[in-house]
Amino acid sequence: MSFGWVTLVPTPKSHPFEERRIKVTTQNEPVKIGRAVARTQATSDNAVFDCKVLSRNHAILWYRDGEFWLKDTKSSNGTFVNNEKLQIDQKATGRETDSRRVYSGDIIQFGVEIVENANKVSVVYGCIYAVLQCFNAEGRFFENTSPAAEEGVRSTGTLVSNRKLFQMQQYVLEAQHR
Numbered sequence: 574m575s576f577g578w579v580t581l582v583p584t585p586k587s588h589p590f591e592e593r594r595i596k597v598t599t600q601n602e603p604v605k606i607g608r609a610v611a612r613t614q615a616t617s618d619n620a621v622f623d624c625k626v627l628s629r630n631h632a633i634l635w636y637r638d639g640e641f642w643l644k645d646t647k648s649s650n651g652t653f654v655n656n657e658k659l660q661i662d663q664k665a666t667g668r669e670t671d672s673r674r675v676y677s678g679d680i681i682q683f684g685v686e687i688v689e690n691a692n693k694v695s696v697v698y699g700c701i702y703a704v705l706q707c708f709n710a711e712g713r714f715f716e717n718t719s720p721a722a723e724e725g726v727r728s729t730g731t732l733v734s735n736r737k738l739f740q741m742q743q744y745v746l747e748a749q750h751r
Contacts, residue, residue, distance in 0.1 A: 575599065576710055577636040581620065581703035584680065586743055588624045588699035595620055595634075597641060603633035606683060625698045626650050626684035632659075634675075641707050643681070644672035650700070653682035656742065677707045677715050680739040702739075 581593040595618060597604050606620040607613075608627040615621045620634065628648040635642050645652035645659040652659045660671050675681065684700035707715040 575636060575638070577639075577641060577715075578708040578710075578712065579604075579634065579641060580706040580708070581681070582706065584702040584704060584739070586699070587702035588622070588626075590615065590622055590624070590701065591617055593617060593620060593703075597634055597636040600635040600637060600642070603635040603644075605630060606632040606634060622683070622701050624684065624701055626687050626700045631683055639709070641675050641705075642672050643675045648684070650684035650687070655680050655739070656682070675705055675707075677705060679705045681705050 576596055576598045579595050579597055581595070583590050583592065595604055604620050606627075607622075607629045608625070608631065609615050609621050609623045610629055613619075613621050615623050628646075628650070630646050631648040632643060632645050632652045634644075643652065643654065643659070654673055654675055659673055681703050682700060683703075686700055687698045689696045689698065709715060
């Protein structure tokens, strides 16, 4: 059986969770990502989170031919890869939702921050932000290979890592908020 490993490392902006190391197998038995419920609780080896903004069945992750794939499963608050929402586009593709190949270094976001106002008190429910690290079955780290590099497109400029780009975006959002 073909499988790989992923590690989900929380970012500073994320709803708090402990780093996860998860075995990822085929699309027939994908890793289910979602909110903790009575029978399914968050552990260090699953993708279940004690986070109110996630759906019970939020997304799935699987491994195929040395590649990791992520798909939103009609979640209420969306799934994002590097700030791009995985779209539900049944008319254009004939599929319920687009799946997307993910790479080491990608910033994965499950849900969106929700602000609830009750009795003149604002309560903020954060979402899950994680840096994805991908490993093969033997535990060797998969280097990030961007789609542009796969297509043979060369860049002469300096590349900025997804993590640095994400961090910079958070600084800009915080500055705008102030």
